[in-house]
Amino acid sequence: ADTGPVEVPWDPEAVPLEDPAFPDGIQSGAVTSDSVILWTRYVDAAPLYVRVFLPSADPGHVVLHHAAVAEVDEGGFVHHRVTGLPSGTWFFYGFFAGDSESELTGRTAIGRFRTAPAEDALEVITFAGTHGTNQDQHPFTALEVTAGFEIDFLVHLGDTSYNDGSRSIEDFWGKYSENLNDPGFRAVLPVTSYYPVWDYHEVANNWDPETIDATYRDTAIQAYFDYMPIPRFEDHPGRIWTSYRWGATAELFLLDCRSERRPSTRSGAGAEYISLEQMDWLQDSLLRSDAVFKIILN
Numbered sequence: 001a002d003t004g005p006v007e008v009p010w011d012p013e014a015v016p017l018e019d020p021a022f023p024d025g026i027q028s029g030a031v032t033s034d035s036v037i038l039w040t041r042y043v044d045a046a047p048l049y050v051r052v053f054l055p056s057a058d059p060g061h062v063v064l065h066h067a068a069v070a071e072v073d074e075g076g077f078v079h080h081r082v083t084g085l086p087s088g089t090w091f092f093y094g095f096f097a098g099d100s101e102s103e104l105t106g107r108t109a110i111g112r113f114r115t116a117p118a119e120d121a122l123e124v125i126t127f128a129g130t131h132g133t134n135q136d137q138h139p140f141t142a143l144e145v146t147a148g149f150e151i152d153f154l155v156h157l158g159d160t161s162y163n164d165g166s167r168s169i170e171d172f173w174g175k176y177s178e179n180l181n182d183p184g185f186r187a188v189l190p191v192t193s194y195y196p197v198w199d200y201h202e203v204a205n206n207w208d209p210e211t212i213d214a215t216y217r218d219t220a221i222q223a224y225f226d227y228m229p230i231p232r233f234e235d236h237p238g239r240i241w242t243s244y245r246w247g248a249t250a251e252l253f254l255l256d257c258r259s260e261r262r263p264s265t266r267s268g269a270g271a272e273y274i275s276l277e278q279m280d281w282l283q284d285s286l287l288r289s290d291a292v293f294k295i296i297l298n
Contacts, residue, residue: 004065007056012094018044018106021097024180028113029229031153031193032244033087036113038080038095039229041177042072046097046105050080053092062092070095075173077226088117088247111190114152117247122292125249126150131157131199133185135178143184151192152246155297158199158258160228163220172223180227196228197240197254197297209259221259241278243285251291253282255298 021044030037042048052066070080078095085091092112098104117123128146133156146154163175179185200207203220225232233239238259244252260275274282286294 004067005054005063007058007061008064009061010053010064011060012051012053012062012092012096012107012110015096015104015107017109018097021106022095022108024177024227025186025189026093026095026108026111027189027194027229028093028111028192029194029196030081030231030244031113031116031195033116033118033247034085035081035083036085036091036115036193037229037231038078038082038093038111040078040095040108041076042070042078042095042097043076044097044106046099048072048078049096049098049101049104050078050082051094051096052082052085054089055092065091067101073226075169075226079229079231081231085115087115088121088123090114109190113193116245117249119245119247121247122249123247125152125246127153127155129155129157132159132201133179133182134159134162134201135175135182136162138182140182140184143182143188147184147187147191153193153195154188155252156194156196157297158197159201160196160198160224162201163203163223164201164205166220166223167216169219169223172220173226176223176227194229195244195252195254195297196230197256198224198258200258203258207258208263210262210264217259241274241281243289245291248291250293250295251285251289253285253294253296255282255296257298 024041027039028036048070050070053062053064056063066082070078094110095108096104097106128151161175161179166172202224241256262272265271
């Protein structure tokens, strides 16, 4: 990867928009003060490139902060992590297809995201949230309206897709693709960053972690990680709970209140709604956080 900033002559809008090669749009997520995960699904054979940039005062130029070849996983999924960015800055980004970086033949929409403020920065933060985006409720007009506001990020509190009845990985992919192609998601996800957690329809209605078929569960979880702009922890591949700092103003605590619960314990003194490991992490993290607002997403 070549990282900037460096001013270069280039007009990203001049590259033709190639929707069929990018059937499910773009997302940015896992944003920190200096990093981001950029997501798309790419179904063409030409090499894929990703660029992060700012406008230049010189027409026909951009200030390029990151340029790299993007790795495409099985199924066409791209989770490209960018590091070394300045804090508290709105960036533009896009994925570009072509035989070389100088011969780009197609692109995604041009998206944007804001890196979080520096850890000691006390700034106003504006965000929006949703839950339960059921395909039966299309179109998601509220998300289209949300896209018109200047928000630093969007949170999703679970049931990101109603996947009930899915069995194969292709079934789950199809459900996520159907949702991401709703006009609401198409409008809001390119213009801000995204912090999702899961609830239960990502897997099945009111699924029980103690009794569910392990293969079925693993297929559903794999599809979730395929479609979300989030990291996967090598030592804990099913973990989604983590935290993100937005300056001195806020810290977000993303919880998993579904896959670690033990319904058989609910009537006893040792009932587990989340795992002991997650509970210890949450309590310790809340005690150590000096952010003004501690925002728990569950």
